[in-house]
Structure formats: structure tokens, C-alpha cells
Amino acid sequence: xxxxxxxxxxxxxxxxxxxxxxxxxxxxxxxxxxxxxxxxxxxxxxxxxxxxxxxxxxxxxxxxxxxxxxxxxxxxxxxxxxxxxxxxxxxxxxxxxxxxxxxxxxxxxxxxxxxxxxxxxxxxxxxxxxxxxxxxxxxxxxxxxxxxxxxxxxxxxxxxxxxxxxxxxxxxxxxxxxxxxxxxxxxxxxxxxxxxxxxxxxxxxxxxxxxxxxxxxxxxxxxxxxxxxxxxxxxxxxxxxxxxxxxxxxxxxxxxxxxxxxxxxxxxxxxxxxxxxxxxxxxxxxxxxxxxxxxxxxxxxxxxxxxxxxxxxxxxxxxxxxxxxxxxxxxxxxxxxxxxxxxxxxxxxxxxxxxxxxxxxxxxxxxxxxxxxxxxxxxxxxxxxxxxxxxxxxxxxxxx
Amino acid sequence: xxxxxxxxxxxxxxxxxxxxxxxxxxxxxxxxxxxxxxxxxxxxxxxxxxxxxxxxxxxxxxxxxxxxxxxxxxxxxxxxxxxxxxxxxxxxxxxxxxxxxxxxxxxxxxxxxxxxxxxxxxxxxxxxxxxxxxxxxxxxxxxxxxxxxxxxxxxxxxxxxxxxxxxxxxxxxxxxxxxxxxxxxxxxxxxxxxxxxxxxxxxxxxxxxxxxxxxxxxxxxxxxxxxxxxxxxxxxxxxxxxxxxxxxxxxxxxxxxxxxxxxxxxxxxxxxxxxxxxxxxxxxxxxxxxxxxxxxxxxxxxxxxxxxxxxxxxxxxxxxxxxxxxxxxxxxxxxxxxxxxxxxxxxxxxxxxxxxxxxxxxxxxxxxxxxxxxxxxxxxxxxxxxxxxxxx
Numbered sequence: 001x002x003x004x005x006x007x008x009x010x011x012x013x014x015x016x017x018x019x020x021x022x023x024x025x026x027x028x029x030x031x032x033x034x035x036x037x038x039x040x041x042x043x044x045x046x047x048x049x050x051x052x053x054x055x056x057x058x059x060x061x062x063x064x065x066x067x068x069x070x071x072x073x074x075x076x077x078x079x080x081x082x083x084x085x086x087x088x089x090x091x092x093x094x095x096x097x098x099x100x101x102x103x104x105x106x107x108x109x110x111x112x113x114x115x116x117x118x119x120x121x122x123x124x125x126x127x128x129x130x131x132x133x134x135x136x137x138x139x140x141x142x143x144x145x146x147x148x149x150x151x152x153x154x155x156x157x158x159x160x161x162x163x164x165x166x167x168x169x170x171x172x173x174x175x176x177x178x179x180x181x182x183x184x185x186x187x188x189x190x191x192x193x194x195x196x197x198x199x200x201x202x203x204x205x206x207x208x209x210x211x212x213x214x215x216x217x218x219x220x221x222x223x224x225x226x227x228x229x230x231x232x233x234x235x236x237x238x239x240x241x242x243x244x245x246x247x248x249x250x251x252x253x254x255x256x257x258x259x260x261x262x263x264x265x266x267x268x269x270x271x272x273x274x275x276x277x278x279x280x281x282x283x284x285x286x287x288x289x290x291x292x293x294x295x296x297x298x299x300x301x302x303x304x305x306x307x308x309x310x311x312x313x314x315x316x317x318x319x320x321x322x323x324x325x326x327x328x329x330x331x332x333x334x335x336x337x338x339x340x341x342x343x344x345x346x347x348x349x350x351x352x353x354x355x356x357x358x359x360x361x362x363x364x365x366x367x368x369x370x371x372x373x374x375x376x377x378x379x380x381x382x383x384x385x386x387x388x389x390x391x392x393x394x395x396x397x398x399x400x
Numbered sequence: 401x402x403x404x405x406x407x408x409x410x411x412x413x414x415x416x417x418x419x420x421x422x423x424x425x426x427x428x429x430x431x432x433x434x435x436x437x438x439x440x441x442x443x444x445x446x447x448x449x450x451x452x453x454x455x456x457x458x459x460x461x462x463x464x465x466x467x468x469x470x471x472x473x474x475x476x477x478x479x480x481x482x483x484x485x486x487x488x489x490x491x492x493x494x495x496x497x498x499x500x501x502x503x504x505x506x507x508x509x510x511x512x513x514x515x516x517x518x519x520x521x522x523x524x525x526x527x528x529x530x531x532x533x534x535x536x537x538x539x540x541x542x543x544x545x546x547x548x549x550x551x552x553x554x555x556x557x558x559x560x561x562x563x564x565x566x567x568x569x570x571x572x573x574x575x576x577x578x579x580x581x582x583x584x585x586x587x588x589x590x591x592x593x594x595x596x597x598x599x600x601x602x603x604x605x606x607x608x609x610x611x612x613x614x615x616x617x618x619x620x621x622x623x624x625x626x627x628x629x630x631x632x633x634x635x636x637x638x639x640x641x642x643x644x645x646x647x648x649x650x651x652x653x654x655x656x657x658x659x660x661x662x663x664x665x666x667x668x669x670x671x672x673x674x675x676x677x678x679x680x681x682x683x684x685x686x687x688x689x690x691x692x693x694x695x696x697x698x699x700x701x702x703x704x705x706x707x708x709x710x711x712x713x714x715x716x717x718x719x720x721x722x723x724x725x726x727x728x729x730x731x732x733x734x735x736x737x738x739x740x741x742x743x744x745x746x747x748x749x750x751x752x753x754x755x756x757x758x759x760x761x762x763x764x765x766x767x768x769x770x771x772x773x774x775x776x777x778x779x780x781x782x783x784x785x786x787x788x789x790x791x792x
Binding site: 001002003004005009076077080268282288289291292293295296297299300301302303304306307309310321324327328387390391393394397398399400 | 401402403404405409469660663664674675677680681683684685687688691692693695696698699701702704717720721769772773776777
């Protein structure tokens with residue numbers, strides 16, 4: 001057992017640090033921070049700029065991908081270091097839909113043409129992907145999805161509605177679960193995995209506003225959308241297998257340990273500025289105890305993640321244990337966003353910290369902390385709700 | 401980075417695992433704890449033969465030179481079997497103090513004897529008023545010619561009844577709660593002036609109250625420097641805390657696994673109770689708590705324990721977090737076992753009791769939480785500077 005960094009790891013760490021320092025644009029950091037604070041929508045360029053920079057550098061945009069597909073194929077330790085350093089430097093996180101989700105599905109189950117067509121754009125960040133899984137009637141019960149794809153000659157004709165399509169407003173492509181066999185014995189058996197160009201006639205995207213006022217998710221409608229059969233991944237009616245594979249990948253990045261660590265640091269700074277009972281809030285025993293509890297949980301989760309990474313590198317891909325990372329990771333993200341909001345007291349109130357005549361109110365650091373708290377209630381719901389994750393562990397790990 | 405055992409560690413793990421399997425089945429254990437002695441000397445001899453008693457000691461004294469990971473391996477397996485022989489008090493706690501503070505002569509005379517199983521030691525540090533504070537020492541040692549005379553009272557000394565020697569902390573200088581002025585003495589348990597009141601603990605281990613009345617000891621019995629024992633005590637208690645945490649993780653695994661099995665087999669309303677989602681989610685939460693406990697133990701074991709600040713922080717983080725896991729997993733195990741959970745006859749209650757008492761050992765969750773906070777939050781100063789970043 002050894003978690004000390006080797007000489008090579010330390011060298012790698014300084015290489016990453018140096019790379020971020022000389023390549024992450026300060027204007028981007030400032031612009032994103034300021035938009036976040038003011039609750040302004042991030043642009044496609046904000047979301048992909050860092051991805052594009054990394055994409056030009058040894059496949060660093062895809063830390064987990066094998067080298068043969070253009071990825072960095074980092075070791076678990078390197079992945080950990082990379083995430084830590086990016087979080088420390090407040091780099092914009094890479095959108096997961098291409099790199100963590102559809103990319104691994106394509107290089108694992110796709111054919112050569114599909115790999116050649118799609119992997120380069122995912123790596124470089126030029127092509128923006130979104131995920132078409134959930135439907136209005138299919139949330140946790142994903143296999144009940146109804147969006148249909150009927151084969152007609154060289155095409156599938158797709159009809160139906162997807163929802164919660166994150167960042168579909170920017171997406172060039174969407175990967176969809178569609179029903180190709182409505183008569184299958186089990187609902188899981190009639191599902192296929194289809195790649196759809198968002199510019200295809202009949203695709204319509206409508207925004208859904210979240211409770212903090214943000215626009216992250218959308219409804220995506222398909223009205224007689226013609227999709228070439230070449231865009232089917234793997235075999236028809238085998239989509240559920242690929243979907244499950246993808247979900248396990250999705251969960252492995254979902255813990256967000258490094259970012260929660262950074263958030264706790266900021267809360268400590270905020271709580272040093274805020275006063276309570278005539279003393280800095282950070283001295284308040286009740287508040288201190290909450291911070292410490294979050295730190296301990298995070299410290300344990302960090303090692304749970306490291307243990308999972310080490311297991312991955314031993315050849316076992318992320319399994320149902322990644323549900324644990326999802327549950328705990330999002331628990332902590334929610335605890336941390338709540339603590340941040342709590343730290344600023346009354347200044348949780350002003351919406352986006354701005355008056356009707358566009359003047360700022362309250363301390364800078366307080367702006368939108370309540371918005372973030374409200375926004376993050378999503379975390380225990382998306383990616384398979386935390387209750388569903390418990391069902392998965394119960395079945396797959398505990399054998400219940 | 402890896403979480404694998406080395407070849408030697410795998411051998412050690414297998415060895416302790418087979419010891420527990422072959423010598424510590426449930427009925428055997430029940431007979432051991434019901435016996436008058438409350439432990440089995442035969443087992444101790446076997447520990448010696450297997451080399452277990454030498455795990456943490458330096459090779460120069462006949463030990464194996466083991467580190468925190470090796471102690472974790474031993475204690476985790478002992479936890480799974482609820483092994484009552486006084487390994488932690490003798491080998492890790494008292495043995496650690498002797499290794500840390502003993503003179504060459506003391507180490508040469510005592511350590512090989514511990515390793516061969518002839519000598520067992522216990523460390524008497526807690527007092528009725530001290531609670532978990534290692535610096536709170538009222539027991540006094542006064543120099544009288546070439547001898548020290550000790551007077552005082554020591555509480556809940558684990559393994560004292562089985563020990564041939566005791567290490568006693570006493571105040572040779574300073575106020576009751578001063579860190580300086582504490583001295584350790586190593587004495588024969590049978591010395592005149594020592595009265596042991598032995599008793600079984602609620603979890604079927606053995607401990608003693610020790611009355612010290614005009615106990616005369618020679619200067620040669622001082623372990624380490626006079627007045628200067630505190631740092632070593634803190635360090636060795638920290639290492640012992642990791643050992644206790646390891647034992648707890650072993651116990652939690654048994655509680656989690658056996659409760660899962662029980663729920664699969666127990667039928668009500670015509671089906672296994674594990675078919676109920678409310679039960680499933682509780683079992684999943686037990687698993688998560690267990691994994692988190694194990695993870696933070698790994699964090700502590702792989703921390704730089706030679707750096708005292710890192711060590712303190714890591715140990716208190718682990719003990720506080722594992723304390724929380726003990727409560728959740730333990731109480732859930734009893735709850736899900738229903739009536740079978742609360743009876744003495746079935747083994748789950750015994751694991752629960754031991755885990756709960758480990759929760760108290762060397763400081764409970766609140767105690768270590770406070771220590772952790774003091775260590776991690778004292779450096780943060782108040783600043784008027786506004787912070788212009790958002791928290792996401």
C-alpha cells in the first residue's frame with residue numbers, strides 16, 4: 001500500500017501545473033467566474049475553450065482513453081493528479097457527454113467508420129455532444145422509453161421526445177436510446193443506441209429553466225427525423241447493454257472530489273470574512289463542526305475513489321461500485337453548496353446580487369451562492385437518482 | 401499509487417486469517433471469554449510461534465520491522481474474529497512505548513521477551529478525571545533517594561490482568577494538565593504497592609482499575625527521559641488508534657456481511673425481507689459506511705506518520721469518521737436482525753458491543769473531531785479581503 005507520489009508522478013504533477021499556468025487563459029477564468037457569479041449563461045466557447053486546448057496536447061482532453069484512439073491513457077495516479085490540478089486552478093470542467101460517455105461507447109462498440117468519423121471531433125472539442133436518454137415518462141425507469149425508430153430502407157425514422165438534454169442548445173450531435181422493437185419480451189431488449197445529427201430536419205430544442213433561473217437543460221423533440229442506418233452503434237436492440245456500460249463510465253467521474261475540496265477551501269475563506277456573535281464565523285463551533293464533517297467525508301471519499309481507480313487500472317473497469325461514488329460525491333456537493341449559502345447569512349437573499357438598476361449588492365463572494373445551492377439539488381436526481389443507485393448496489397453488489 | 405499488499409503482507413494476512421479461522425470459531429471464542437482468565441495463553445504461544453508478537457518491533461531486537469499497514473492487517477483480521485488476547489495493549493501500545501523510549505538495555509531485555517511471548521505488558525495511563533486527555537495525569541512520582549515513590553489511581557487499563565509488566569504514567573513535575581512533567585515507569589505487575597481490580601468489560605475483554613499506593617520503583621525503571629514522556633505517549637497512542645480503527649473495520653465488515661446474509665435468509669410475509677426496498681437501502685448504506693471507513697483507514701495508514709502534524713490530523717480524521725461508521729453500521733445490524741439482534745446468544749450483538757467500545761477507545765468521535773478541527777482550522781485567520789470567486 002502506497003499513496004506517496006513517485007518521482008515520475010511528481011514530475012508529471014509539475015508538468016501539469018506548468019501546462020495549466022502557461023496555457024489556461026486568464027480571461028477565460030475571469031469571464032467564467034464572473035458569469036457564474038452573475039448567473040449568466042456560459043457560452044459554447046466558454047464550455048469548450050479548455051477542452052480544445054487540451055485536445056491539441058497529447059490527448060489530454062481524454063485522460064482515460066487508450067492511446068490508440070488518441071487519448072492520454074493516464075495511469076490512475078496521473079488521472080487523479082490531473083483532476084486535482086485542474087480543480088485547484090479553477091479550470092472549466094470538460095463536458096462529459098463526448099469524452100466520458102459516447103466516446104468510450106464508440107471506441108468499444110462502434111465500427112471503424114464510426115470511430116474515424118466521431119472520435120477526432122470528440123477529442124478536439126470541435127464537436128459538441130448531448131445525451132438523449134430520459135423522456136417525460138421515463139426517468140428512473142429508463143427502459144420504459146418510447147421514442148421510436150422505425151427502419152425504412154437506409155434510414156431510421158425517429159419520433160418522440162427526450163428531456164433533460166443538458167446543453168442541447170449547443171450540441172451538434174445527440175446520442176439517443178430509441179425503441180426499435182416495441183414487441184420485445186422485456187422492455188430492455190427492444191432498445192437501440194443511435195447517433196443523431198442535431199441539424200437533421202425535425203429536431204427541435206426547447207429550453208427548460210431551472211429553479212435558480214439557469215438554462216442548462218432542454219426538451220428535445222423528434223418529428224419524423226431521418227437517421228442513416230450507419231449511425232446505429234453495435235447491433236440493433238442491443239442498446240441497453242451499451243447504455244449500462246456508459247452509465248458506469250458516467251458515474252466514475254461524478255464524485256467531483258477535487259472540486260468539492262476547492263469549494264470547502266473557499267467556504268473557509270468566506271467564513272473568515274463573515275461575522276457571527278462578534279467573531280469570524282469560522283470560529284463558530286457549530287459551523288466549524290459542519291466544515292470538519294464535510295472534510296472527513298470528502299477525505300474518505302477521496303480514498304474510495306483512489307481505491308476504485310487502482311482497481312480500474314488492474315483491468316477491472318468501473319463496475320456498480322461507481323454508484324457509491326455517485327451517491328457520496330453528490331451528497332458532499334450538496335452539503336458544500338448548502339454550507340456556502342449558509343455562510344453568507346442574509347446575503348443569500350438578493351437574486352444574483354444585483355439591484356433593479358443593475359448595481360451590485362452585498363459582498364462579491366455572496367453572489368449566487370443560494371442559486372448554486374438550489375441548482376445543486378439536481379445532483380442527487382440526475383445520472384440515475386441516488387435511490388436508483390442504491391437499487392443498483394443492492395442488486396449488483398449485495399446480490400439482493 | 402497502489403492499495404495492494406506486498407508479498408510479505410499477503411502472507412501475514414493469510415496467516416492471521418487462518419489463525420482466526422482455525423482457532424477462533426464462535427464456540428471456541430465463547431468458551432475463552434467465559435473462562436476465569438478471559439483469554440487463552442495457548443493462543444498467545446501460537447502468536448509467538450507465528451511471529452505475530454514481533455510484527456512492529458525493529459529487526460535488531462528480533463522483530464519484523466512492520467509498519468502501520470502490517471498492524472492494520474493483523475488487527476483487521478483479529479477484529480473479524482473478535483480475538484480477545486491482549487495484542488493491542490501489549491504489542492502495539494506498551495511495546496510501542498518501549499521501542500520509542502527504552503534505553504538499549506531496556507529494549508534488549510524486554511523486547512525479545514515480548515516477542516517470545518514470555519512477557520506481556522499493559523499501559524496504565526487513563527485516570528478517573530482524565531477522560532481521553534493523555535496530559536491529564538494526577539498520579540504522582542516523587543524522588544526519594546534513589547527510588548521514586550508512586551501514588552495514584554489508573555482507570556480501565558486493558559490487558560493489565562494478563563500482564564507481567566505495567567507501564568505507568570506519573571507526574572514528576574508541573575500542574576495536573578501540563579504536558580511536560582510526565583514520566584513513564586515500567587514495573588512488575590506483582591510489585592508491592594499495586595492493587596489490581598480486574599473485571600470483564602461489556603464486550604467481554606478484560607480491564608483493571610489499578611490502585612497505586614506508595615509503589616517504590618528504582619530510577620532504572622524510568623522509560624525514556626524524566627518529565628519528557630508526553631510526545632511519545634501521544635505518538636504511540638496515535639499508532640494504537642490506527643490499530644483500533646483497523647480492528648473496527650474488520651468488525652464492520654462482519655456486521656455488514658452477516659446482516660446482508662441474514663436479511664436474505666429471513667422470511668416474513670412469505671418472502672425474504674431483503675426483497676423490501678427499505679431493507680435494501682439500509683444495507684446499501686451500511687456498505688457505503690463500511691467502504692468509507694475502510695477508505696479513511698487507508699488514508700491514515702498511508703499518511704506520513706513520521707510527521708507529527710500529519711499523523712495527528714490523519715489519526716483524528718480516521719477515528720472520528722470510523723466512529724460515525726461504527727454507530728451506523730452497528731445499530732443498523734442490530735435493527736435489521738430484529739429480535740435476533742438483541743439476544744446474547746447470537747453473535748451479531750457481540751460484534752456490535754466490541755465495535756461500540758472501540759468507538760470510545762483512545763477518544764470518541766467528538767473528541768477526535770475537536771482535535772481534528774483544532775489542527776486544521778487554527779491556521780485560518782480572519783481576513784477582511786473579499787473573495788471574488790463563486791462556489792460551485
